[in-house]
Amino acid sequence: MKRKLIAILCMVTMSAALFAGCGGGNSEEGQDSTQGEATALDGESVIVTMPTTSEPEAGFDPAYGWGAGEHVHEPLIQSTLTTTTKDLKIDKDLATDYSVSEDGLTWTVAIRDDVKFTDGEPLTAEDVAFTYNNCVENSSVNDFTMLKEAVAVDDATVEFHMNTPFSIWPYTMATVGIVPEHAYDENYGQNPIGSGRYIMKQWDKGQQVIFEANPDYYGDEVKIKKLTVLFMEEDAALAAAMAGQVDVAHTAASLAEQEIDGYSLLQVSSVDNRGINLPTTMPVEKDGMVYGNQVTSDIAIRRAMNIGIDREEMIENVLNGYGTPAYSVCDKLPWYSDEAEVAYDLEGAKKILDDAGWVEGDDGIRQKDGAKAEFTLMFNPDDSVRQSLAEDFANQCKALGIAVTTEGAGWDVAYDKAQSQPLVWGWGAHTPMEVYNIYHSLPDTGSAEYSPYANETVDTYMDEALQADDLDTSYELWQKAQWDGTTGITQEGDIPWIWFCNVDHLYYVRDGLQVAEQKIHPHGHGWSIVNNVDQWSWGE
Amino acid sequence: MNQRKKTLVIFVGAVLFLVVVTVAGVFCYDAARVTDFSRKNLSPCGQYLFGTDWMGRDMLTRTLTGLSMSILIGMCAASISAIIAFVLGVMAAVLGNKVDSVISFLIDMIMGIPHILLLILISYALGKGFKGVMLGVALTHWPSLARVIRGEVLQLKNSQYIQVAYRLGHSKMKVAMKHMVPHLLPQFIVGLILTFPHAILHEASITFLGFGLSAEQPAIGIILSESMKYLITGKWWLAVLPGIMLVLTVVLFDVAGGSLRKILDPSSAHN
Numbered sequence: 164m165k166r167k168l169i170a171i172l173c174m175v176t177m178s179a180a181l182f183a184g185c186g187g188g189n190s191e192e193g194q195d196s197t198q199g200e201a202t203a204l205d206g207e208s209v210i211v212t213m214p215t216t217s218e219p220e221a222g223f224d225p226a227y228g229w230g231a232g233e234h235v236h237e238p239l240i241q242s243t244l245t246t247t248t249k250d251l252k253i254d255k256d257l258a259t260d261y262s263v264s265e266d267g268l269t270w271t272v273a274i275r276d277d278v279k280f281t282d283g284e285p286l287t288a289e290d291v292a293f294t295y296n297n298c299v300e301n302s303s304v305n306d307f308t309m310l311k312e313a314v315a316v317d318d319a320t321v322e323f324h325m326n327t328p329f330s331i332w333p334y335t336m337a338t339v340g341i342v343p344e345h346a347y348d349e350n351y352g353q354n355p356i357g358s359g360r361y362i363m364k365q366w367d368k369g370q371q372v373i374f375e376a377n378p379d380y381y382g383d384e385v386k387i388k389k390l391t392v393l394f395m396e397e398d399a400a401l402a403a404a405m406a407g408q409v410d411v412a413h414t415a416a417s418l419a420e421q422e423i424d425g426y427s428l429l430q431v432s433s434v435d436n437r438g439i440n441l442p443t444t445m446p447v448e449k450d451g452m453v454y455g456n457q458v459t460s461d462i463a464i465r466r467a468m469n470i471g472i473d474r475e476e477m478i479e480n481v482l483n484g485y486g487t488p489a490y491s492v493c494d495k496l497p498w499y500s501d502e503a504e505v506a507y508d509l510e511g512a513k514k515i516l517d518d519a520g521w522v523e524g525d526d527g528i529r530q531k532d533g534a535k536a537e538f539t540l541m542f543n544p545d546d547s548v549r550q551s552l553a554e555d556f557a558n559q560c561k562a563l564g565i566a567v568t569t570e571g572a573g574w575d576v577a578y579d580k581a582q583s584q585p586l587v588w589g590w591g592a593h594t595p596m597e598v599y600n601i602y603h604s605l606p607d608t609g610s611a612e613y614s615p616y617a618n619e620t621v622d623t624y625m626d627e628a629l630q631a632d633d634l635d636t637s638y639e640l641w642q643k644a645q646w647d648g649t650t651g652i653t654q655e656g657d658i659p660w661i662w663f664c665n666v667d668h669l670y671y672v673r674d675g676l677q678v679a680e681q682k683i684h685p686h687g688h689g690w691s692i693v694n695n696v697d698q699w700s701w702g703e
Numbered sequence: 704m705n706q707r708k709k710t711l712v713i714f715v716g717a718v719l720f721l722v723v724v725t726v727a728g729v730f731c732y733d734a735a736r737v738t739d740f741s742r743k744n745l746s747p748c749g750q751y752l753f754g755t756d757w758m759g760r761d762m763l764t765r766t767l768t769g770l771s772m773s774i775l776i777g778m779c780a781a782s783i784s785a786i787i788a789f790v791l792g793v794m795a796a797v798l799g800n801k802v803d804s805v806i807s808f809l810i811d812m813i814m815g816i817p818h819i820l821l822l823i824l825i826s827y828a829l830g831k832g833f834k835g836v837m838l839g840v841a842l843t844h845w846p847s848l849a850r851v852i853r854g855e856v857l858q859l860k861n862s863q864y865i866q867v868a869y870r871l872g873h874s875k876m877k878v879a880m881k882h883m884v885p886h887l888l889p890q891f892i893v894g895l896i897l898t899f900p901h902a903i904l905h906e907a908s909i910t911f912l913g914f915g916l917s918a919e920q921p922a923i924g925i926i927l928s929e930s931m932k933y934l935i936t937g938k939w940w941l942a943v944l945p946g947i948m949l950v951l952t953v954v955l956f957d958v959a960g961g962s963l964r965k966i967l968d969p970s971s972a973h974n
Contacts, residue, residue: 545913
């Protein structure tokens, strides 16, 4: 009897504690939402969420990936020499003029002389030269092997001496934030000083970064005075938006069906593509690793899959319609060749396979010379979109008579395995170098870096593009590398990669906040959205 | 019906349920991997009792397959573990003081490290996947049973009939096999069955944490970790139903082990 009494007492206390806990949570939430509204009302600050992976591990130092690297964006704290425009052409920021010598080996850039770092020191050509030389020596994320050295000719002129001609140098200049020579040390990434639109005020690692407008900024007036970036996963961002704690919350297609009062969904088109590599060579073992894949080395298989998959259906199934079909790694960018576009044609795909001698067996899977048309497609297990794409691709391949099995593979093993098995990748950058990195063969292996492939003509076009005199000529050459009328990397060419879709970047935006028009977002769902945060505004 | 019969019925019922789940899961394996985007995100209904997930996979077949995989891995691993425990326990007690202190030290050391930590280390070192989980669970779950068996053997050694057997000139090995092992068997079997729920839960946990089975496998840990992302949008069925099934399975193993002990325990034979 006594025991029961104690048990009942315990239960009562516990449930009381539980209710008290809930009550506390509610009142806290109430406070927070008023805080959120306060930010909305003062009209000068925004709170934006980003994935936890967007937090720069090495700090806000351009030499170690801030603004550059895999996920390109404007560095906000620092100024760059050039910038990219909405259609991904080149505009000027610090630079007032730039030119390249006839042999392509010297770039001369004139810079503004009225720019000051936020500590009051003027920004000179010395700082620019220092920044680039520092990158050449230390950059762990960007390739600076084409640059020999940067030299300050006078206070307002810099010369870049190149090892090899590099026509797309303006795109590199658009990603490197200029750091002050006098205030640069190994801790720069933690307390960055720049001349850009914002000053980093506070960084709580693992949680948030707070930026405040630079009052002495030389460009257009910075309208949003305070930017707070919170790092959290998509589900937490959704919860934060539901509680009214943030102004812009990043989200994914699978969560975007949720409607939140006071927020609307912003859909930003991107070149954040997803595609798979198809090793084009027969399997060979080298140093304990297999290079090549028997099935995908048959061009008929690659061509049939490229036109035999319905990209629209894939986007509807996996992305709930929030995406666009992708035909190359650089859709919609100035160096994209629209020859890459193909129409969905299931019957045509089947015909290609029939003609190539792939005959359907009893189990519905095609065979040729005793080999079955089957392979394993890998995906990153932490990414539900890539997993769904892999599954949907496998389902669609069944109709073609190709058996695709899916397998989760973490990044620790995926790069090596991708040399012999297709993998779902995500790419998309604001520079044509990406086309080069994916399709150009490496000198020491004679094969492309991420998946076995080599085509001399394609290589030559890309080499020529890098040596071109001006950007417009180089765009044409990049396009020819994709398809020149006889060979290339498109359907009629070698088709060593198949591209599925460009994933739209989705955000919940608080009503009343006008997010300025975005340029096509590159790969990475993070900093791109705040590229032009200074031009956002609050209104009715 | 007396107490003993009731216990027997409970035992048989629990085992039957577990067998059905295991067998059903094995047959569902292919169905559990089928994705069909035309039926995605359905809440539980007549056709899909456990609903479907964001790729249109049937959660009932996935749950059954996941459970059966967990049960099979758990049983294999627990059996290996129990055999290790048995051999080491008997060795410790029979082979003299030096061996005993080495084995006791081993037992204390393994018990001193948190299970889950050691599991993750072993599984990761072996490249995760089936092999990693299996060996991880097998190599971490033996110490407590080994200790029980060692204690039991030490007690037996001093009992009269063992002493008599020694005096009659039987070898150590013969005494151990002929006189001790039969005596230990009930403890061993009960211990084995009571290790199952641990093994199953630990398999599910390290898979949940991403150090176990691969993401394309319909394992219960994968199902639960995937569901976490969708809870915020109100898709409760992705986590709740498989979670309840996992708890049910583990509890039933515990019940089965408990009833078996009651049945085998001589002191309760007349209840």
